[in-house]
Amino acid sequence: MADRQLENGIVPGRLPEDTLAANFADLHPAFAPHEAAVAADRCYFCYDAPCVTACPTAIDIPLFIRQIQVGQPEAAARTIFDQNILGGMCARVCPTEQLCEQACVREAAEGKPVEIGRLQRHATDAQMRKSGHPYQRGARTGKSVAVVGAGPAGLACAHRLAMLGHDVALFDAREKPGGLNEYGIAAYKTPEGFAQAEVEWLLGIGGIALHHGKMLGRDVTLRELQDDHDAVFLGMGLGGVNALRAPGEDKTGVRDAVDFIADLRQASDLAALPVGRNVVVIGGGMTAIDAAVQSKLLGAETVTVAYRRSRAEMSASGFEQDLAAARGVRLMFNVQPVAVHGNGAAAEIELAYTTSRDGGLQPTGETVRIAADQVFKAIGQTLVAAPDGLTLTGGKIAVTGPGRTGLAGVWAGGDCAAGGDDLTVTAVAEGRDAALDIHASLTR
Amino acid sequence: MADLSTTFLGISSPNPFWLASAPPTDKEYNVRRAFEAGWGGVVWKTLGAEGPPVVNVNGPRYGAIYGADRRLLGLNNIELITDRPLEVNLEEIARVKADYPDRAMIVSIMVPCEEQAWKDILPRVEETNADGIELNFGCPHGMSERGMGAAVGQVPEYIEMVTRWCKQYYKRPVIVKLTPNITDVRYPARAARNGGADAVSLINTISSITSVNLDTMSPEPSIDGKGSHGGYCGPAVKPIAMNMVAEIARDPETRGMPISGIGGITTWRDAAEYISLGCGNVQVCTAAMTYGFRVVEEMKAGLSRWMDEKGHASVQDFIGQAVPNVTDWQYLNLNYVAKARIDQDACIKCGRCFAACEDTSHQAIAIKPGRVFEVIDEECVACNLCVDVCPVQDCITMEQMAPGTVDPRTGRVVEAEYANWTTHPNNPAAAKAAE
Secondary structure: OHHHHHOOOOEOOOOOHHHHHHHOOOOOOOOOHHHHHHHHOOOOOOOOOHHHHHOOOOOOHHHHHHHHHOOOHHHHHHHHHHHOOOHHHHHHHOOHHHOHHHHOHHHHHHOOOOOHHHHHHHHHHHHHHOOOOOOOOOOOOOOEEEEEOOOHHHHHHHHHHHHOOOEEEEEEOOOOOOOHHHHOOOHHHOOOOHHHHHHHHHHOOOOEEEEEOOOEOOOEOHHHHHHHOOEEEEOOOOOEEOOOOOOOOOOEOEEEHHHHHHHHHHOOOHHHOOEOOEEEEEOOOHHHHHHHHHHHHHOOOEEEEEOOOOHHHOOOOHHHHHHHHHOOOEEEOOEEEEEEEOOOEOOEEEEEEEEEEOOEEEEEEEEEEEEOOEEEEOOOEEOOOOOOOOOEEOOEEOOEOOOEOOOOOEEEOHHHEOOOOOOHHHHHHHHHHHHHHHHHHHOO | OOEOOEEEOOEEEOOOEEEOOOHHHOOHHHHHHHHHHOOOEEEEEEEOOOOOOOOOOOOOOEEEEEOHHHOEEEEEEOOOOOOOOHHHHHHHHHHHHHHOOOOEEEEEEOOOOOHHHHHHHHHHHHHOOOOEEEEEOOOOOOHHHHOOOHHHHOOHHHHHHHHHHHHHHOOOOEEEEOOOOOOOOHHHHHHHHHOOOOEEEEOOOEEEOOEEEOOOOEEEOOEOOEOOOEEEEOHHHHHHHHHHHHHHHHOOOOOOOOEEEEOOOOOHHHHHHHHHOOEEEEEEOHHHHHHOOOHHHHHHHHHHHHHHHHOOOEHHHHOOOOHHHOOOHHHOOOOOOEEEEEOOOOOOOOOHHHHHHHHHOOOOEEEEOOOEEEEOOOOOOOOOHHHHHOOOOOOEEEEEOOOOOEEOOOOEEOOOOOOOHHHOOOOHHHHHHHO
C-alpha cells in the first residue's frame, strides 16, 4: 500500500487503513472523569464572566463548570442545553480559542484557559449517554411552523419551537439532516457518527416532522410554506461556492472543498476515497483548513493552503493554522491563483504574489508555479436561489432583530442570513432567538 | 547557613521537625525510614497498658476534606492507640534510639487514670532510653469513651494529677499533649504546669464528622453503615491550633512554658509561624501522611533559607517573637486606617472581588468599562475580603492611609496617635471611666 503514496494523480488508498483510522481519530478526545475534575477545578467562577459574554449562545459557563465540580455533569448539561441544544456539537467544533477560551481570565493570567470546550463535551456526553430526551414538549398551541434547513440554525429553531408547543415541519434538501454538522466539518472533529446521533437525540423531544430531500425552490416554495404554516424559518445555509475565475478552473482535479469534505464525511471506507498527490487549497477559512488537513491525513504528499491575504487576515484561527502546520500542511500567504495548468487534468497551479495597498490587493508581478494534481476551492460560499420577495444584503437574507426578514411571517438565521459569524454556535443562537420571536408573534 | 538544631527540654535534635505520635510512628520500620529521610525526632505512637492490645476497626479509619484539585485540606481518623503489644514497641524504641542517638525519641503514653497503671509503665519506658514522654490527653475518639485521651484532657484536675504521677515515677522530661475539644485551652495548660509538666504540646485532633454518605446516610468514614466522630487534623486546623498556642504563650500563668506546636504544619512557613508564636519545635503528621516523609526536605531547606534572609542564626532567635503582638481586640489601634488597592497590571479581571464586596460586604468596588475594577474609597472599610478572594497573590493589597490625610469614608482626619476601644467615646465603660 505504502508505495501508492507517491503515485501521481488522484488515487485512493494512499495510506493503510490503520494509519487512516489513527489520523481521523477524535481531535479533542473526551475527558476521563479525573481529567474533567482537574480541569473543572481551574474555573474561578468569575463575576459576569467574560467567557459567557464571548459565547454567542451565552451559556452560563461558570455555573456548568461548577456543576461538574460538584459531581453533577448531567445538571451541567442542562445548563448548557437550556441555552444551546447543540451544545454537544459546539463542544466539538466551536473555535473556543477565539470565543470562550480566549476570554477566559486564566488565558490572561497564565496563557492557559480553562478547557471549556472539553468540559462542555464532558457534560453533554454524560447527558446524551442516558436514554431519552431531557426536555418535554410544551402544551400544544395548534400552531405550525415550517423550518427550512436541518442544520444548526434550523435544528435549534425547531427544537425551541417544539419546546414551546408548536408543530414543526423541518425540510432539508439532503438525504441526512445535520447540515454542515453532517456534511461540512472535518471528520476528526466529530467522529463516530455524532452528528446523526445528535439530531436523533434532539428530535426526541417530539413534534418535529423531518422531510428530507426537500429543497426550497426545487421541491417546495416559500409561498407554499407560508400558505401551509403559521410561520416560516429559513436556515438553509449557503448552497453555492465562489468560483476561482482563473483559466484552467474547468480542468479535472479542480473542485469545491465543501464537496470533498462532504464526500469524506459520507465515506464508509476512507481508504476508498481518492486524493491527489499534490493538493492545493485556495482560501483562508475553516473550510480551507479542514480540506487541507484532511487531504494530508488521507495521504497526500504535499498539501498547500494558498491564501491571498496575510496571516493576520486569515479567518481560520491561530489554533487551526497551527493544527494544519503540525499535520504538515504548508501555509502560503499573499498569493492568489492565476491559472491552473495541465493537459486535461490539473498538474500545476500558477499563483501570483500579492501585496495589500490602500485596502486592496495588488499583484507584485511575481508568480510561482507549484505542483497540483488536485485543487480545492474554498473561497467562500454563496446563497443560491433565494426566494423572491426577500431583501438581500451582501448576498445574504437581510434580517432585523431576532431574524425577522422583510416578509411578514418569515424569519431567517444561520449562514444564509446576514450578520454574525458563520459558525455553528452563531447559527444555533440565531435559530433559538428566531424561535422565541416566532413564538411571541404566534401567541400574541 | 542558619543552624536548625534545637534543644527542647534539654533534648537535642538536628532540626525542629518531629513526627507527631500517629500512624507514621507506629513501628520501627517507619521510624527508621523517617530518620533516614531527615526528621529531627519522633513521638512514638501512643502506648497503652500491658495486656491484650487495643483493636482497631477493620474498615476505613480516615475521612477527608478537599480543596481544588483534590488537595487534601483536612483529615480525620478513628484509629486508636497502637494495637501492637507493649513489649514489641518498647524493644523497637530502644533499638531505634540506640541507632539514632542524635534524634529526639519521645514516647507517647495513654493508660488509665490510676496511679498504679502509670507506675507500671513508666519504668519500662525509661529503660528504652527514650528522651522523654508525651502524655496523650487528647485523642477525642474511642479511647475517650474508656476514660482516657480527651476525657482526661477535658478535666484539668485529672491532667494535674496524672502529670504529677509522671513527674514522680519518671526522671526525664514530661510533655502534656492537650486536646482542643475544650472551651478555653488555658485551663488544661495551667493544670499541666501545676502538675509539673516540662512542656505542653498541642493540638491533638478535633472531634469531627468529615462527610455524610447521602446514599447510605452514614457518616464517613463508614463502618458497616455507621460512623463515629473522628479526630480532625491537617492544614484546615492550623488556625485553630495557632490561636490555642498563642493563648498559652501569652497567658501570665503559663508564659515561658515550652510548647511543641502541632496542627496542620505542611511547609516551612507553617513551622516558622508556630515557632514565632512561642513553640520550641513543631510536630507534623498529616503532611507526611499525605506526601510521604520526603516533605521534610522542603521544610528544612525553606526554614533555613528564611532564617538566613532574616538573619536568625538559630531557631532560638525567633521563638515567640510574634507573641507580644498577639493582643485582645480591645487594644487594637482604631486610628489605623487602610484602603484596598488593586494593581491593575496584575488584575486578571475575574471580578471575584466585586462579587464578594458588592454582594456580601460594603459595595466598595466599582466596575469601570473594560472590566476595570476600582476601589471606592468612600465606601471601603478595609475589611480585606477582596484580598482574600482574589486568585492572584498581591494583586489587591491593603494600604495604610498616612496620618493627616482625610478618610473619604468618614470625612475624618487620620490621626497618628494610637487609640483603642478602651478609651473610645462609644465604649460605655470608657465613658464611665472618664467621668
